Amino acid sequence: MTSTLAEKIIGAHVGRSVKPGEIVVTGVDVTALQDGTGPLALQQLEDLGLVRAHNPEKTILFIDHAAPSPRKELSNAHMSLREFAAKTGAVLSEINEGVCHQRLVESYASPGDILIGADSHTCTSGALAAFSTGMGSTDVGIGIATGKTWLKVPETLRVVITGKLNRGVYAKDLILSLIGDIGADGATYMALEFAGPGAEAMTMSERFTLCNMAVEAGAKTGLFASDEKTRGWLLEQGREECFQELKADEDAEYTRTVEIDAGTLEPTISAPHTVDNTKTIGEAAGTRVDQVFIGTCTNGRIEDLRIAADILRGRQRNPDTRLIVTPASRSVYIQAASEGLLEVFAEAGALVTGPGCGACVGVHGGILGDGEVCLATQNRNFQGRMGNAEAFIYLGSPATAAATAIAGEIADPREYLR
Amino acid sequence: MILRGKAWKFGDSISTDHIAPGRYFHLRTNLPELARHVLEDANTEFASEMSPGDFVVAGRNFGLGSSREHAPRIIKLAGVNAVLAQSFARIFFRNSINVGLPVLELDTSGIEQGDELEIDLAAGTVRNVTRDQMLTFAPLPDVMVKILNDGGLVEHFRKYGDFNL
Numbered sequence: 045m046t047s048t049l050a051e052k053i054i055g056a057h058v059g060r061s062v063k064p065g066e067i068v069v070t071g072v073d074v075t076a077l078q079d080g081t082g083p084l085a086l087q088q089l090e091d092l093g094l095v096r097a098h099n100p101e102k103t104i105l106f107i108d109h110a111a112p113s114p115r116k117e118l119s120n121a122h123m124s125l126r127e128f129a130a131k132t133g134a135v136l137s138e139i140n141e142g143v144c145h146q147r148l149v150e151s152y153a154s155p156g157d158i159l160i161g162a163d164s165h166t167c168t169s170g171a172l173a174a175f176s177t178g179m180g181s182t183d184v185g186i187g188i189a190t191g192k193t194w195l196k197v198p199e200t201l202r203v204v205i206t207g208k209l210n211r212g213v214y215a216k217d218l219i220l221s222l223i224g225d226i227g228a229d230g231a232t233y234m235a236l237e238f239a240g241p242g243a244e245a246m247t248m249s250e251r252f253t254l255c256n257m258a259v260e261a262g263a264k265t266g267l268f269a270s271d272e273k274t275r276g277w278l279l280e281q282g283r284e285e286c287f288q289e290l291k292a293d294e295d296a297e298y299t300r301t302v303e304i305d306a307g308t309l310e311p312t313i314s315a316p317h318t319v320d321n322t323k324t325i326g327e328a329a330g331t332r333v334d335q336v337f338i339g340t341c342t343n344g345r346i347e348d349l350r351i352a353a354d355i356l357r358g359r360q361r362n363p364d365t366r367l368i369v370t371p372a373s374r375s376v377y378i379q380a381a382s383e384g385l386l387e388v389f390a391e392a393g394a395l396v397t398g399p400g401c402g403a404c405v406g407v408h409g410g411i412l413g414d415g416e417v418c419l420a421t422q423n424r425n426f427q428g429r430m431g432n433a434e435a436f437i438y439l440g441s442p443a444t445a446a447a448t449a450i451a452g453e454i455a456d457p458r459e460y461l462r
Numbered sequence: 463m464i465l466r467g468k469a470w471k472f473g474d475s476i477s478t479d480h481i482a483p484g485r486y487f488h489l490r491t492n493l494p495e496l497a498r499h500v501l502e503d504a505n506t507e508f509a510s511e512m513s514p515g516d517f518v519v520a521g522r523n524f525g526l527g528s529s530r531e532h533a534p535r536i537i538k539l540a541g542v543n544a545v546l547a548q549s550f551a552r553i554f555f556r557n558s559i560n561v562g563l564p565v566l567e568l569d570t571s572g573i574e575q576g577d578e579l580e581i582d583l584a585a586g587t588v589r590n591v592t593r594d595q596m597l598t599f600a601p602l603p604d605v606m607v608k609i610l611n612d613g614g615l616v617e618h619f620r621k622y623g624d625f626n627l
């Protein structure tokens with residue numbers, strides 16, 4: 045029997061081949077939660093008398109959504125995570141470490157793993173050929189305590205990428221365009237498997253961006269085969285021994301295959317209030333913008349900051365447009381500092397914050413005012429997402445964001461490249 | 463068991479940000495208080511006007527977005543007996559079962575705001591009393607019926623001490 049990547053990873057865990065639709069109870073390799081979902085998970089475990097971590101070194105409690113805490117209620121929630129870590133030996137990722145998904149790909153997720161996290165963008169780690177999926181507090185709590193979860197083996201939608209992105213067009217534009225095509229529920233309950241020459245050519249940073257947004261099409265996870273680029277990433281992170289090569293069988297069966305010629309894409313925007321409400325830059329250009337936000341688990345990596353800094357270097361943001369830059373993790377922050385990128389942003393008129401989720405979650409650090417418009421590099425533009433249901437959020441690439449900050453209105457990054 | 467109540471009609475793509483807005487992030491450890499804002503960004507009157515036993519009736523892809531389990535929890539805590547929608551987002555659907563909130567997938571296009579509904583979970587039927595119509599919904603997967611019947615995943619574990627699916 046042949047297997048897709050998702051079927052292969054789940055099959056290896058249950059010791060037999062599996063097919064879509066089957067329900068399995070499986071061991072999990074990594075469990076994660078964050079400060080928004082964590083307290084509820086830990087409370088469930090307390091109620092059950094299961095205050096323990098089955099695999100403490102691979103149980104990570106992230107304080108990233110409201111870090112540092114803006115309110116005493118959240119400070120108390122953070123304390124509950126610290127206490128659980130102290131009691132069980134689980135890893136606590138403190139306020140300075142950054143967004144959970146970036147930290148997971150840097151230090152914890154490996155090819156072949158099953159990873160469950162109480163955050164919907166847990167699918168990011170699928171770029172390392174891990175079956176990595178978001179669940180709720182109770183599911184992840186049970187996973188932490190017992191090392192197990194139940195899964196329905198998903199059908200797989202294969203996304204074959206051909207061609208090469210043109211100058212000024214990025215992985216973010218590709219994934220927004222795909223979601224616009226298949227819809228916000230176009231892959232509900234499925235795994236997205238990215239393949240083809242265009243996928244093989246992508247950097248790890250680009251792969252993380254694609255997999256991060258798989259859930260925005262309703263998918264359970266996004267997956268890439270692991271290859272020399274995956275090995276290179278793990279080597280850079282000091283854990284090359286975690287590498288194994290994994291790919292789908294040649295004649296695996298897919299529920300659906302979608303082809304994208306990357307060479308035909310243009311800079312793409314998601315307009316309010318859904319991610320699948322996509323427009324080409326030509327259709328969206330000229331929309332006045334009050335705030336630009338560059339960062340998050342989608343586009344807060346060093347490659348993203350370099351792209352934005354190249355556009356912003358020696359230029360100024362529009363006086364009526366605020367610019368916030370939030371590196372995804374501590375190591376991204378340090379690297380950006382050493383390359384002088386943080387200075388470029390500050391000189392261009394940006395507020396550079398410490399690493400974390402930043403303004404994306406709507407808790408702190410850039411809540412929008414009534415009627416205000418934001419262009420952000422994050423993954424979601426739902427009504428109320430950035431803390432105000434009366435505000436409007438557009439999504440785009442870091443290059444589009446940088447160009448927009450300069451222009452004060454949504455702008456085509458190709459006009460600002462040097 | 464027959465559930466009886468009034469329909470509260472919502473549109474397509476009701477996200478977890480509509481259900482449990484991020485600006486109330488600090489209330490996530492205070493669910494009764496958070497429940498006072500349930501669905502606030504989709505209908506500002508819902509939380510104060512609904513009666514216990516009423517139903518949320520929506521369009522496509524209900525519950526899309528974040529993994530916050532608080533979303534189905536506060537819908538249940540507010541007294542909603544079941545959510546009916548054309549389709550659901552995956553994590554919300556799973557979370558609902560885990561917290562014991564019935565989620566029913568069916569054609570909701572003929573149900574209007576305020577319609578009186580009678581739902582028979584075991585028989586898989588929804589009777590629209592106001593319009594004298596009978597609708598059916600797809601049965602839940604067996605594994606979910608088991609968890610739902612146990613009262614959610616925590617109760618399932620309390621009963622069996624392990625997964626017993």
